[in-house]
Amino acid sequence: MLDRISGLVERYRSRVDYLEIRGEEVEGTSVRFRGDGIESVSQPRRRGGCVRAAYRGGWVFVSFNDWDNLERRVEEAVGQARLVGRADKTILADVAVVEGKVEVDFKSDPREVSLEEKVTLAKDCHQLAWGTSELVSDVKIRYWDRLSRVSFANSEGTRLFQESSDILFGGAVVVKKEDNLQRATFAVADRVDYGVVRRLPDEIPSRAEKAVELLEAEPVEAGQYSIILDPEMAGTFIHEAFGHLSEADHLYENPVLKEMMWLGRKVGVDELNVVDDPTREGLRGSYRYDEEGVPARRTYLIRGGRLAGRLHSRETAGKMNESVTGNARAATYRDQPLVRMSNTYIEPGKRTREEMFNSVKEGLYSQGFLGGQTDREMFTFVPQFTYLIKNGRVKRLVRDVQFSGNLFVTLANIEMIGQDLVMDKEPGVCGKGGQLVPVASGGPHLLIKEVMVGGI
Amino acid sequence: MEKVADLVIERSLEKAEEAEVTFSQGWEKEVSFENNQLKILQAEYATKCGLRVVCEGKIGVAVADDLKKVDGLVERAITTSRFGPEKTFDFPVTGECSTVKTSHPGIDQIDLESYLETGRRMIDDVTNFDAEVLCNLSFSAAYGLKEFFNSNGLRLSREGTLFEFSGWWDRVRDKDMLAVGEFVSRRDPRIDFWSYNERAKTKISQAGKTAGVKTGYLPVIFSPRAFQSLLAYVARALNGEKVLDGTSRLEGQLGERFFDPRFSLKDNGLLDWKAGSLKFDDDGIPVRPLSLVKEGVVKNFYYDLQTASRSGEESTGHAARRLSQALSSPRVHNLIVEPGERGYSDLLGEIEEGILAEQFMGELAGNLRNGDFSLSLHLGYKIEKGEVVGRVKDTMIAGNVFDLLSKGLHSLSLEREWVDGTFYSPYVILEPVSVVSSG
Numbered sequence: 001m002l003d004r005i006s007g008l009v010e011r012y013r014s015r016v017d018y019l020e021i022r023g024e025e026v027e028g029t030s031v032r033f034r035g036d037g038i039e040s041v042s043q044p045r046r047r048g049g050c051v052r053a054a055y056r057g058g059w060v061f062v063s064f065n066d067w068d069n070l071e072r073r074v075e076e077a078v079g080q081a082r083l084v085g086r087a088d089k090t091i092l093a094d095v096a097v098v099e100g101k102v103e104v105d106f107k108s109d110p111r112e113v114s115l116e117e118k119v120t121l122a123k124d125c126h127q128l129a130w131g132t133s134e135l136v137s138d139v140k141i142r143y144w145d146r147l148s149r150v151s152f153a154n155s156e157g158t159r160l161f162q163e164s165s166d167i168l169f170g171g172a173v174v175v176k177k178e179d180n181l182q183r184a185t186f187a188v189a190d191r192v193d194y195g196v197v198r199r200l201p202d203e204i205p206s207r208a209e210k211a212v213e214l215l216e217a218e219p220v221e222a223g224q225y226s227i228i229l230d231p232e233m234a235g236t237f238i239h240e241a242f243g244h245l246s247e248a249d250h251l252y253e254n255p256v257l258k259e260m261m262w263l264g265r266k267v268g269v270d271e272l273n274v275v276d277d278p279t280r281e282g283l284r285g286s287y288r289y290d291e292e293g294v295p296a297r298r299t300y301l302i303r304g305g306r307l308a309g310r311l312h313s314r315e316t317a318g319k320m321n322e323s324v325t326g327n328a329r330a331a332t333y334r335d336q337p338l339v340r341m342s343n344t345y346i347e348p349g350k351r352t353r354e355e356m357f358n359s360v361k362e363g364l365y366s367q368g369f370l371g372g373q374t375d376r377e378m379f380t381f382v383p384q385f386t387y388l389i390k391n392g393r394v395k396r397l398v399r400d401v402q403f404s405g406n407l408f409v410t411l412a413n414i415e416m417i418g419q420d421l422v423m424d425k426e427p428g429v430c431g432k433g434g435q436l437v438p439v440a441s442g443g444p445h446l447l448i449k450e451v452m453v454g455g456i
Numbered sequence: 457m458e459k460v461a462d463l464v465i466e467r468s469l470e471k472a473e474e475a476e477v478t479f480s481q482g483w484e485k486e487v488s489f490e491n492n493q494l495k496i497l498q499a500e501y502a503t504k505c506g507l508r509v510v511c512e513g514k515i516g517v518a519v520a521d522d523l524k525k526v527d528g529l530v531e532r533a534i535t536t537s538r539f540g541p542e543k544t545f546d547f548p549v550t551g552e553c554s555t556v557k558t559s560h561p562g563i564d565q566i567d568l569e570s571y572l573e574t575g576r577r578m579i580d581d582v583t584n585f586d587a588e589v590l591c592n593l594s595f596s597a598a599y600g601l602k603e604f605f606n607s608n609g610l611r612l613s614r615e616g617t618l619f620e621f622s623g624w625w626d627r628v629r630d631k632d633m634l635a636v637g638e639f640v641s642r643r644d645p646r647i648d649f650w651s652y653n654e655r656a657k658t659k660i661s662q663a664g665k666t667a668g669v670k671t672g673y674l675p676v677i678f679s680p681r682a683f684q685s686l687l688a689y690v691a692r693a694l695n696g697e698k699v700l701d702g703t704s705r706l707e708g709q710l711g712e713r714f715f716d717p718r719f720s721l722k723d724n725g726l727l728d729w730k731a732g733s734l735k736f737d738d739d740g741i742p743v744r745p746l747s748l749v750k751e752g753v754v755k756n757f758y759y760d761l762q763t764a765s766r767s768g769e770e771s772t773g774h775a776a777r778r779l780s781q782a783l784s785s786p787r788v789h790n791l792i793v794e795p796g797e798r799g800y801s802d803l804l805g806e807i808e809e810g811i812l813a814e815q816f817m818g819e820l821a822g823n824l825r826n827g828d829f830s831l832s833l834h835l836g837y838k839i840e841k842g843e844v845v846g847r848v849k850d851t852m853i854a855g856n857v858f859d860l861l862s863k864g865l866h867s868l869s870l871e872r873e874w875v876d877g878t879f880y881s882p883y884v885i886l887e888p889v890s891v892v893s894s895g
Contacts, residue, residue: 035701038539038541039782040540040541040780040782040783041782042536043518043532043535044780045528046521047521047522048521058497059496059497060497060498060499061496061498062498062499063500064500064502065502065504065521067522073501076499080497080499081497084496086493115536115539116538137702137703138702174703179705179825179826180823180826181824181825181826222671222852222890223671223892254491254590254626256588256628334500334502373817375633375817375834377633378817378832378834378850400823400830402830402832402852404832404850452852452894
């Protein structure tokens with residue numbers, strides 16, 4: 001595949017400022033159980049590609065899965081690019097030409113495990129989840145492995161072949177008492193070791209138990225609270241509330257936002273450091289080269305409480321006159337690369353958990369996350385389990401909790417940063433522009449004051 | 457495609473009792489403007505073949521991108537049937553389908569260049585109105601053909617076109633970000649782009665002032681778009697699959713007046729040119745309109761073939777299935793809420809103090825089953841003495857959908873709007889709704 005696309009790139013590159021072709025082959029297994037049994041078992045095989053061309057600052061992106069028509073698609077991309085470009089030239093940050101091959105070094109290859117075994121594993125967890133309590137009303141189990149092979153060639157001479165693997169096993173349990181429904185999720189994941197799946201049965205009973213506890217919980221009273229976030233929640237917070245604003249494609253053509261996010265601006269306490277790092281091995285968001293062939297590197301987003309950097313694609317880096325960071329990612333061959341986070345986390349600080357809890361007279365303690373959303377300034381997220389804190393002691397569970405707030409106000413309200421950095425165990429997926437990419441987030445325990453909490 | 461389908465079915469029947477082949481081919485083209493500039497032209501071409509087989513009563517499924525690899529496709533489908541769900545329904549035999557206009561005959565002549573022109577003019581108009589606004593517009597046209605073949609001899613095909621427009625207008629000031637969104641989709645190109653430009657300008661100017669609101673209970677006016685978020689809870693409860701698995705609030709309520717008598721809801725997949733319209737569903741069953749709630753009384757749940765058979769009911773023609781799924785799931789086509797009797801401005805005039813909710817963020821919060829919701833206002837306004845006095849910020853609203861639609865329905869407007877192309881609704885005023893604000 002690499003030879004074929006390289007040849008075409010060579011042939012057409014003189015007609016545009018920049019040209020790239022990416023081809024992808026994916027194979028995998030998917031097993032899904034729902035309440036009453038198997039929902040689906042499949043072994044997807046996909047093969048497709050895309051062409052991206054730029055001319056005078058305008059872009060064209062064409063994706064396809066019929067390789068017989070490859071040349072026609074390249075023709076179309078190149079021809080249309082001349083329609084779209086209106087600027088004087090295409091601006092892309094310079095990068096070195098790369099020739100590389102990245103292969104997966106499996107610890108335990110899921111392709112060597114029979115479909116039977118995967119289905120049995122999922123079935124056992126399904127039964128286990130159902131058996132945790134008589135209040136269980138629904139169980140979902142998902143197993144998923146995926147191996148992708150991507151070939152990439154661009155008009156500058158970069159030629160790359162990258163293999164990437166992903167294994168995920170998890171689900172959710174729903175418990176019900178009259179009209180009250182609560183749920184808990186659980187999951188394990190690894191990039192190269194199928195063996196990780198054997199850890200899931202241990203997670204399930206404790207999670208289910210917590211969901212049952214939530215049934216007895218009272219809905220949280222709406223209002224403002226001091227909140228202690230556990231590492232998983234802290235990671236989600238920094239990803240949702242702040243990470244997206246660090247994606248330079250939100251800034252580079254938006255003069256007001258760019259001015260707001262000026263490097264050096266103080267946004268939090270001196271102790272606050274936030275990093276995005278795809279080079280940390282083995283995490284959900286890890287990779288060697290991004291989808292533009294740029295080598296991944298670690299970027300400080302906040303350092304010493306000040307804005308220190310942002311995440312770039314070649315275009316945003318070029319237009320903002322900053323260095324590339326290797327954060328252009330695409331979910332599948334149907335998607336154009338967008339600036340995305342990878343592994344994003346808050347570095348550990350100096351406070352102990354005792355200090356944090358003792359400082360809270362009345363507040364909340366949130367663990368785990370169910371989901372979150374952001375729109376630049378505003379964020380919203382839903383934790384899995386939240387407890388009341390009274391005079392430094394963790395009291396009872398409360399339910400139906402949702403936090404919402406303004407990013408800068410909240411960052412400035414981070415009062416204490418713990419010592420215990422943990423990268424999340426729950427596999428993360430981030431959505432932007434209709435594309436879901438795997439990510440990881442993490443942090444230490446965090447204490448934030450004056451957070452708005454919604455309730456009934 | 458018929459020859460390939462016959463070959464696939466023939467190979468499948470060497471090991472399976474039944475087989476169903478679906479070919480899907482199509483394209484989508486999109487023009488996007490970002491931050492007032494023409495940004496990118498995108499095109500997607502896709503051809504897929506999906507196969508379902510039945511072996512020993514269980515369903516196996518596989519999808520192929522490459523139509524030449526028939527044997528691999530059949531083998532994967534047969535393998536997965538070992539673990540597949542049991543088939544409790546019958547594949548249709550006759551190729552019956554309803555009549556509805558879903559495919560614009562001039563689709564091949566659609567010229568993306570005209571969108572370049574329209575987009576440019578719309579942006580100039582808005583930036584002249586307010587130089588701080590950054591327009592993000594996207595125009596798209598798509599074509600799809602789906603052909604169904606099964607071992608009962610069924611031959612069905614349906615063609616569809618889809619035209620969509622989406623706009624996000626951003627006005628960003630320090631500590632004050634406004635984002636106004638509009639989205640429309642239909643199966644013919646008759647989209648009045650300028651009307652969305654006008655709506656955006658109105659919402660932007662109404663947000664010129666900020667208004668405060670105190671935490672408490674207030675009437676809330678839900679715009680049709682905002683009401684769609686709440687109605688998702690009701691639509692879910694009417695889904696036959698949720699009724700079957702015991703997670704529907706409306707289980708056992710058929711024939712009961714559960715809602716306010718002024719609330720009526722129906723699903724109609726046979727409206728010409730509407731985005732949710734189809735001649736037949738993904739099971740191959742003809743689509744027909746269905747009354748879901750009439751004058752507060754729960755009339756029908758909606759089903760696909762499998763869910764219907766497991767519930768002792770008939771399919772209502774609501775099957776949706778991605779080619780990679782073994783079974784369909786029930787899904788609504790076009791949801792229609794019946795209007796009220798009085799005009800919106802009359803009803804607005806009755807509100808002493810309230811909130812007008814236009815858009816929400818954070819829709820996954822809340823309890824989908826029992827209807828408790830907690831939604832963050834992405835765009836909302838304060839109403840005082842019947843007038844919009846300014847935009848509210850940092851505000852969430854909460855309540856229970858089912859309680860509010862049965863005991864808290866203040867009124868519905870006479871005027872209705874299409875939202876997202878598949879939801880037709882009036883403005884709906886509910887009270888009392890819990891409002892939490894730090895603004």
